[in-house]
Amino acid sequence: MAGRSGVRAGWWRGVAAAMAGLVIACVIFADIATAASAERRAALVIGIGRYATVTPLVNPPNDARAMAGALRDLGFEVVDGIDLDRAAFTRALRDFARIADGAELALVFYAGHGVQVDNENWLLPTDVRLESRLDLEFEAIGAEALLRAMSGARGRILLLDACRDNPFKEGFMATAAGRSVGRGLARLNVQDTGTLIAFATSPEAVASDGGGGASNSPFTTALLAHIRTPGLEIRQMLTRARQAVIAATEGRQTPWENSSLVADVYLAGPPAQTAGETADVVLWRAIEGSDDPAAYDLFLRRFPDSPHAAAAAEKRRVLVAALPSPALPAAGSALPAAGSALPATESPAPPSARDCPTCPEVVRLPAGSFLMGASAEDRSATDNERPAHRAVVGAFAMTRFPITFAEWDACVADGGCPPVPDDGGWGRGQRPVVNVSWTDANAYAAWLSARTGAVWRLPSETEWEYAARAGTDTTRFWGDDPAAACGFANVYDTAALAPGRTAGDASAWAGTPHGCSDGYAGTAPVGSFRPNPFGLSDMIGNVWQWVGDCWRDDYSAASGTAEPASDPECQERVLRGGSWLSQPSAARSSARMRSDPVERDTNFGFRLVRQLP
Numbered sequence: 001m002a003g004r005s006g007v008r009a010g011w012w013r014g015v016a017a018a019m020a021g022l023v024i025a026c027v028i029f030a031d032i033a034t035a036a037s038a039e040r041r042a043a044l045v046i047g048i049g050r051y052a053t054v055t056p057l058v059n060p061p062n063d064a065r066a067m068a069g070a071l072r073d074l075g076f077e078v079v080d081g082i083d084l085d086r087a088a089f090t091r092a093l094r095d096f097a098r099i100a101d102g103a104e105l106a107l108v109f110y111a112g113h114g115v116q117v118d119n120e121n122w123l124l125p126t127d128v129r130l131e132s133r134l135d136l137e138f139e140a141i142g143a144e145a146l147l148r149a150m151s152g153a154r155g156r157i158l159l160l161d162a163c164r165d166n167p168f169k170e171g172f173m174a175t176a177a178g179r180s181v182g183r184g185l186a187r188l189n190v191q192d193t194g195t196l197i198a199f200a201t202s203p204e205a206v207a208s209d210g211g212g213g214a215s216n217s218p219f220t221t222a223l224l225a226h227i228r229t230p231g232l233e234i235r236q237m238l239t240r241a242r243q244a245v246i247a248a249t250e251g252r253q254t255p256w257e258n259s260s261l262v263a264d265v266y267l268a269g270p271p272a273q274t275a276g277e278t279a280d281v282v283l284w285r286a287i288e289g290s291d292d293p294a295a296y297d298l299f300l301r302r303f304p305d306s307p308h309a310a311a312a313a314e315k316r317r318v319l320v321a322a323l324p325s326p327a328l329p330a331a332g333s334a335l336p337a338a339g340s341a342l343p344a345t346e347s348p349a350p351p352s353a354r355d356c357p358t359c360p361e362v363v364r365l366p367a368g369s370f371l372m373g374a375s376a377e378d379r380s381a382t383d384n385e386r387p388a389h390r391a392v393v394g395a396f397a398m399t400r401f402p403i404t405f406a407e408w409d410a411c412v413a414d415g416g417c418p419p420v421p422d423d424g425g426w427g428r429g430q431r432p433v434v435n436v437s438w439t440d441a442n443a444y445a446a447w448l449s450a451r452t453g454a455v456w457r458l459p460s461e462t463e464w465e466y467a468a469r470a471g472t473d474t475t476r477f478w479g480d481d482p483a484a485a486c487g488f489a490n491v492y493d494t495a496a497l498a499p500g501r502t503a504g505d506a507s508a509w510a511g512t513p514h515g516c517s518d519g520y521a522g523t524a525p526v527g528s529f530r531p532n533p534f535g536l537s538d539m540i541g542n543v544w545q546w547v548g549d550c551w552r553d554d555y556s557a558a559s560g561t562a563e564p565a566s567d568p569e570c571q572e573r574v575l576r577g578g579s580w581l582s583q584p585s586a587a588r589s590s591a592r593m594r595s596d597p598v599e600r601d602t603n604f605g606f607r608l609v610r611q612l613p
Contacts, residue, residue: 039104044096045080048112060111063220085127097149106153114162198257280306358410380585397610401526402432416447426522438597441606455611458548460564470534477532482584486516489541490524543605544575551594579603
């Protein structure tokens with residue numbers, strides 16, 4: 001996930017070991033850069049929206065500019081064109097064909113109008129004029145021409161965001177719509193081995209140009225969200241894009257692809273490996289001597305047949321046997337004084353209430369003050385968590401759990417929320433709702449406010465951290481040991497390393513897991529883990545939680561009040577708490593992340609504050 005949590009590897013202990021890891025990382029980075037420069041990659045990017053004779057389109061020029069920028073960032077030599085007439089389109093094709101000849105990989109991206117006639121696909125330049133079937137040969141560009149232009153490359157990728165409805169309202173293209181002219185594009189079959197063709201939607205269907213002020217189409221938006229992700233193979237990228245488009249269009253649009261690829265294609269580079277050494281040797285040198293069992297878990301998962309596997313298994317066994325068994329406090333432990341450790345005694349859980357049978361359960365929190373942000377001793381913290389500062393918070397009520405699918409579905413059934421079709425395959429009901437944006441979360445709060453007559457809203461960042469800490473000043477409300485997480489939080493841990501996990505599961509996350517097992521590789525039902533002293537569950541882990549604040553790079557301008565940070569031109573919002581795929585550095589009370597307010601993800605959820613009368 002781009003712009004995410006700033007997580008950092010936790011295998012190396014001590015300054016010397018950290019420096020050794022840094023050297024290895026630099027070597028790997030240099031080798032990747034060298035390999036990327038040795039493989040010539042060419043791209044043609046066309047976006048056409050300013051049509052003279054057919055329906056104009058808003059987003060294709062934006063789509064093309066953004067895609068061209070992304071591909072240049074990834075080392076492609078790019079030929080691009082915006083609002084091209086047929087002559088300019090043909091010249092761009094010719095120029096691209098020259099640089100694509102002999103390239104390791106060639107990629108074509110087209111956004112604009114496309115039509116199918118007699119089961120053939122045609123792309124429309126700005127000056128297209130069609131009075132008869134014969135005009136297509138002279139006025140439009142056949143989709144097959146894009147494939148021919150990159151036939152000299154070893155690998156070929158064609159991305160067509162061109163499946164809009166027939167733009168012709170008169171003439172032969174309109175009157176023949178019931179016979180030779182079809183909706184959307186026809187299936188474009190792969191002829192040559194080593195080719196992948198991706199459509200914005202399924203054959204014969206129509207794709208959206210975007211809407212609601214969006215700068216890009218749903219398909220291009222989804223591609224741009226993943227195209228810069230290192231180690232992501234292109235078919236994995238397209239699968240993630242398909243999931244995002246289905247969600248964004250409420251199931252009306254399903255991207256499609258045909259492929260004859262015979263090798264993996266990584267647009268942003270393959271998983272790192274030092275030249276001249278096998279990957280298991282690189283990783284073994286990095287973790288050898290570590291006292292973190294999770295490092296050896298990761299090694300054994302990736303390289304079970306390595307010559308070093310036996311040594312890794314033995315070191316892991318010895319370290320796990322020596323781990324202490326911390327005494328975990330029971331649910332509902334009493335609130336300690338500010339700055340004190342988690343109490344060993346047990347007390348009844350704080351009382352909770354609901355405004356209606358399908359409303360979320362809330363817990364009233366007392367007013368107080370606390371030290372917000374990361375301490376100087378917290379080596380997992382980043383600069384955006386500092387400087388630590390004293391903050392004052394009034395009394396408020398907060399949902400005991402993150403909002404669940406059951407609660408969200410009640411809002412959908414009442415017409416107050418958009419459907420969220422993707423639950424990540426883990427189930428709905430009492431699991432936290434995922435794939436919700438900041439905008440979605442506010443829609444739910446507005447619906448709940450209208451239904452109950454109370455004021456519901458996202459917490460401010462200050463309120464959220466006050467609630468998460470619950471009177472403690474350690475890095476996590478249960479203490480400083482990440483290995484104790486599994487009694488309190490659903491995080492990225494050894495449960496995610498079980499055999500048979502798919503690429504979408506946490507086993508694909510290239511980080512250091514917690515050295516314990518919580519039993520879940522995805523989301524868990526809310527309340528599955530012990531709550532903090534305020535009686536709140538899942539404050540850390542399970543899902544990242546949207547808060548009301550606009551992102552700021554640090555706390556240097558913090559007011560010390562509970563008001564959310566605001567900016568009339570806010571571009572990014574804040575999430576807190578970590579999730580089911582968060583490694584130890586992200587699963588802490590002060591950890592922060594930022595994201596676009598319209599972004600949805602399988603580890604994004606939220607909880608709400610109910611203002612007191």
